[in-house]
Amino acid sequence: MLSVILLLLTISSFQQTTSDSVTVNSEIDNVTVFRSQAQIERISDVRLSTGKNVVVFTELSESMVPNSIQLKGKGAFTLLSITHRNNFIEETSNSKLVNQLTSQRDSLQRLITSKRARINVINSNVSLLSSSNNIANNHKLSASELDALLDLNSKRLLEFEEQKILINNEISDINDRTRLLNNRIREEGRSIRNRFKEVVAEIEVESAKEMEFSLQYLVYNSGWNPSYDIRSENINAPLSFTYKANIYQNTGYDWNDVQFTINSGDPSQNVQKPELLPRYVGFYNTRQKPNRSSGGNSVATFKRSEDNGLIEGIVMDQTTGEPLPGAIVLIPELNKGVSTTVDGLFELDNVPNGTYTLRINLIGFRSLNKRFSINNSGLNVFALLAADVYGLDEVVVTGVSDQMQGRVSGVAVENEEFVDSGLLVNQEISNQTSFSYKIERPYSVPSDGKEHTLEIKKETPQTDYLYASVPKLSSNAYLIGNLTDWDELNLIEGDANVYFENSFVGSTYLAPSSLLDTLEISLGKDERIVIERKKLKDFEERRFFGSKTRESLSFEISIRNTKSEPIEIIVEDQIPVSTDESIKVSPKQLSGGELDEQSGIINWRLNLKPNETKKLILNYQIEYPKGKRINN
Numbered sequence: 001m002l003s004v005i006l007l008l009l010t011i012s013s014f015q016q017t018t019s020d021s022v023t024v025n026s027e028i029d030n031v032t033v034f035r036s037q038a039q040i041e042r043i044s045d046v047r048l049s050t051g052k053n054v055v056v057f058t059e060l061s062e063s064m065v066p067n068s069i070q071l072k073g074k075g076a077f078t079l080l081s082i083t084h085r086n087n088f089i090e091e092t093s094n095s096k097l098v099n100q101l102t103s104q105r106d107s108l109q110r111l112i113t114s115k116r117a118r119i120n121v122i123n124s125n126v127s128l129l130s131s132s133n134n135i136a137n138n139h140k141l142s143a144s145e146l147d148a149l150l151d152l153n154s155k156r157l158l159e160f161e162e163q164k165i166l167i168n169n170e171i172s173d174i175n176d177r178t179r180l181l182n183n184r185i186r187e188e189g190r191s192i193r194n195r196f197k198e199v200v201a202e203i204e205v206e207s208a209k210e211m212e213f214s215l216q217y218l219v220y221n222s223g224w225n226p227s228y229d230i231r232s233e234n235i236n237a238p239l240s241f242t243y244k245a246n247i248y249q250n251t252g253y254d255w256n257d258v259q260f261t262i263n264s265g266d267p268s269q270n271v272q273k274p275e276l277l278p279r280y281v282g283f284y285n286t287r288q289k290p291n292r293s294s295g296g297n298s299v300a301t302f303k304r305s306e307d308n309g310l311i312e313g314i315v316m317d318q319t320t321g322e323p324l325p326g327a328i329v330l331i332p333e334l335n336k337g338v339s340t341t342v343d344g345l346f347e348l349d350n351v352p353n354g355t356y357t358l359r360i361n362l363i364g365f366r367s368l369n370k371r372f373s374i375n376n377s378g379l380n381v382f383a384l385l386a387a388d389v390y391g392l393d394e395v396v397v398t399g400v401s402d403q404m405q406g407r408v409s410g411v412a413v414e415n416e417e418f419v420d421s422g423l424l425v426n427q428e429i430s431n432q433t434s435f436s437y438k439i440e441r442p443y444s445v446p447s448d449g450k451e452h453t454l455e456i457k458k459e460t461p462q463t464d465y466l467y468a469s470v471p472k473l474s475s476n477a478y479l480i481g482n483l484t485d486w487d488e489l490n491l492i493e494g495d496a497n498v499y500f501e502n503s504f505v506g507s508t509y510l511a512p513s514s515l516l517d518t519l520e521i522s523l524g525k526d527e528r529i530v531i532e533r534k535k536l537k538d539f540e541e542r543r544f545f546g547s548k549t550r551e552s553l554s555f556e557i558s559i560r561n562t563k564s565e566p567i568e569i570i571v572e573d574q575i576p577v578s579t580d581e582s583i584k585v586s587p588k589q590l591s592g593g594e595l596d597e598q599s600g601i602i603n604w605r606l607n608l609k610p611n612e613t614k615k616l617i618l619n620y621q622i623e624y625p626k627g628k629r630i631n632n
Contacts, residue, residue, distance in 0.1 A: 021054035021200075022046055026215060031445075032261040032436075033247055036369060037065070038222040039267075042215045050208050052080065057199040058087065061219050061251040064197045068218035068267070071201055075211045080202040088195045098188050105181040108174050115167050115174075122160045122167075129153045129160075196252070218267060222249035225355055225371055225451065226494035228510060232481060232523055234501060235465040235565075239481045239521060241489065243456040245437075246355070250449040257442040262456055264492060265434035298368035300358065300383040309374070312347040313381025315340050315360060324385060327362040333449075355451070355495070360385065373495050375507055435490050459489055467526065467569035471533035471557050476525040477569060486512065486519035500524055529567065530560040539619065550623045552588070557616040561608035571604040575620040582625050589619040 026042035046055055066084050199215060229242040245262045249255065298318065315327045323344025330337035331348065333356045340346045353375050360368040365385035372379060437456045445452050464482040479500070483489070491512045498505040498521070505524035512519055539554035561567050573593075577600040578585050587595060593602040593616070606614055624630055 021056055022048070023056045023058055024213075025059060026057055026213075028253070028255055028258050029214075030259045030261070031255050032263055033222065033224045033245070034263050035225075035266040035371075036223040037218050037220060037267055038249065038251075039068070039216055039218050043212065044215070045210055045212050047210045048077070048203065048205050048208060050206065051204060053203045053205070055201045055203055055213075057201070057215050058196070060197045060199060060217070061253055062086075062195055062197055063219040063221045063251045065218040065220065068216075069199060070214075070216040071199075072214035072216070073211050074213075075209060076206070077211065078204040080204055082199065082201045084197055084199050086195065087198050098185055101181050101185045101188065105178055105185065108178050108181070112171055112174050112178075115171050119164055119167055122164050126157060126160050129157055219249075219251045221251050221449075222247075223371075224248070224262060225373075226492045227453070228491075228494060228496040229499065230496050230521060230523075231499040232463070232501070235479070238460045238463040239483070241459045241461070241491075243437075243458070245454045245456050246451040247445050247454055248449060248451045249445055249447055251447055254447050255443075255445045257444055260439040260443050260454065262437040262439065262454070263434055264436070264490070298360070298366045298383070298385045300360070300368055300370045300381055302370075302372055302379050302381055308376055308378060309351045310347070310349050310378040311351055311358075311374070311381060312345070312378070313383060315344045315346065315362075315383045315385060317365075318384035318386045324362055324365070327360055327365075327385070330359045330361070331356050332359060333357065373509060375495065375509070461485060461489060465568075467529060467567055468572070469529075469531050469559070469569060470572045471531050472573055475531050475533070476527075477529035477531055477559075478525050479523040481521040481523055483519040483521065484517065491519075498523055526563075528562045529569070530558075530562060531571075532558045533573075536617075544626060547626050548623050549626050549628075550621055552619065552621045554589075554617065554619040557618065558613060559606065559608065559616075560613040561610060564610050566607065566609050569606050569608065571606065571616065573602050573618055574600045575602065575618070576600060576622065582628075583630065584623045586621045586623070587619075588621055589617050591616040591618070593618075 024044045024046055026044035028040055029043040030041040032039040032041075040061070042057070042060075044057070048055075064084070069082065069084065071079065071082060199217075205211075224245045224247045227244045227246055229240075229244070231240040231242070232238075247260075247262075300313075311331075315324045315329070316322060317324055323340070323342075325340055325342045325344060327340040327344070327346075328337060329340065329346045329348065331351065333354075334351070336348060336351070338346050338348060351374055355371065355373045358368070358370045358372055358381065360383055362385055365387055368383060368385060439454065439456075443454055461483050462485065464484070466480055466482065467477045468480050469477045491510060493509070493511050496508050496510045498508055500523045508522060510521075534556055536554040536556055539552065541552050543550045555573070557571060557573065559569065559571065571593075575587055575595070576585055577598075585600075590602055591604065593604045595602050602618065604616055608614060622630065
């Protein structure tokens with residue numbers, strides 16, 4: 001059995017240092033990635049002395065969630081306290097480059113020394129030539145000999161001066177290069193502080209021993225988004241779902257060759273059931289503040305729109321339903337944000353295709369963070385912010401697990417082994433609220449904030465295919481794959497690439513709803529099914545009966561199957577629905593279609609043989625008061 005000490009608390013900084021503290025540099029061994037956070041597990045061996053020991057687990061991510069720290073150990077020990085603190089290492093930003101630049105500068109300085117030595121030699125030669133002129137005068141040379149000597153010395157002095165000018169120019173150029181190198185050395189050699197967190201545990205053991213510890217904690221700036229590849233070879237083969245996890249993290253530490261578990265849960269969400277408070281009704285008082293309930297989390301719903309790249313919506317109080325002005329709406333990945341108007345409205349335009357986080361903040365309300373995807377479309381957002389029950393007051397929460405039993409001064413631990421995580425390789429683990437996938441092979445995710453795709457699993461659920469068409473809106477027939485037992489697939493909202501008959505059909509957004517018995521997957525249109533809808537003007541008429549006007553409208557829908565195999569197709573059309581009791585709509589001919597009187601939608605389920613054509617007649621009558629106009 002494992003010794004587990006789970007301390008869920010708001011932890012203050014630990015400033016005490018002791019002479020017998022042990023500093024531990026641990027390695028990341030396992031990572032469990034949740035939707036918006038991740039749990040890190042670090043394994044380390046620690047040599048403990050008899051009595052009290054202070055163990056410092058150092059160089060941990062600044063993104064650590066303090067109230068999530070868990071410490072596990074093999075062997076008997078007593079945990080007296082556990083806390084966290086901030087620390088940093090001051091070091092040169094790029095020591096390797098600084099060393100290279102310094103070496104180049106030293107070479108240039110040696111070159112300057114060499115050139116100055118040449119100038120000294122030239123100066124000595126100049127002095128020697130000047131002395132030779134005096135010697136010539138003392139020897140009483142003839143005029144012709146003296147002229148020849150002076151002419152020779154003049155030429156040599158001129159050569160020396162030209163050499164000095166050339167060397168001094170070279171030295172000047174080298175000095176310029178040296179100054180540039182010195183500037184770069186100063187720039188690259190600036191000290192930077194690598195900040196990190198440390199966990200400090202005070203542990204007591206009865207005898208000296210070496211123990212293995214597992215330190216676990218949650219980190220922000222990490223998570224995963226689901227995506228799918230949906231494939232169908234033909235209408236006689238089931239759909240194939242490939243689940244993918246797009247993992248991102250910017251915690252400051254790379255996750256290199258670690259064991260991953262993908263979990264659909266979100267530990268950042270409130271796990272408490274919301275409580276209903278009494279709702280009172282009375283006369284409106286402008287001075288009375290609304291009674292905000294704290295019984296839930298801020299939520300947002302997304303609906304796709306046709307405005308490409310435009311995200312617009314409204315932010316409202318979850319309790320009162322009133323719009324919230326001044327809320328900050330931000331897409332952190334794009335550094336793009338606005339504040340809501342007095343009516344709670346906001347608008348973000350020119351948002352490129354991709355997956356982002358929508359963040360909404362307002363003082364006094366719980367922040368909202370929601371991942372979304374946009375692909376050649378827009379989004380309408382309806383956001384409800386829940387009031388923060390704690391407001392701006394400080395909150396301290398302390399919790400202890402069932403395993404924290406022992407002396408009052410600490411937690412005595414007798415277990416010898418780590419607790420089994422319960423996750424099996426290549427097996428999906430589900431519970432009432434979430435499910436997990438244990439990845440078989442180690443994987444690496446750098447701390448770069450980018451998404452890195454990891455394949456989770458494949459499923460081939462039983463699929464029923466049929467075609468569907470809405471001729472009033474489109475003359476195309478669309479192949480639909482229907483999944484009846486889709487709730488067993490553990491699908492999450494996400495982008496999906498659709499392939500049919502080894503060809504890419506397009507992208508869609510999978511948004512399963514647990515309220516529907518059947519999940520429909522559109523596999524694209526089939527050009528081999530020809531559909532035409534036309535108005536029959538010969539059957540169109542308007543007549544007057546006393547104080548009433550009667551209009552009759554007729555349409556013909558033609559469906560032709562040019563495929564080499566039979567098909568089943570659902571055709572949808574509609575008749576108008578009256579919004580006024582003085583307007584009556586009566587179906588006259590539906591060609592066997594089923595009418596939903598509430599929506600006015602008609603469904604035909606047809607079976608067509610190869611090269612067969614079927615025609616449907618839709619005829620209905622509208623009766624309304626004479627002299628009135630209708631918007632049919």
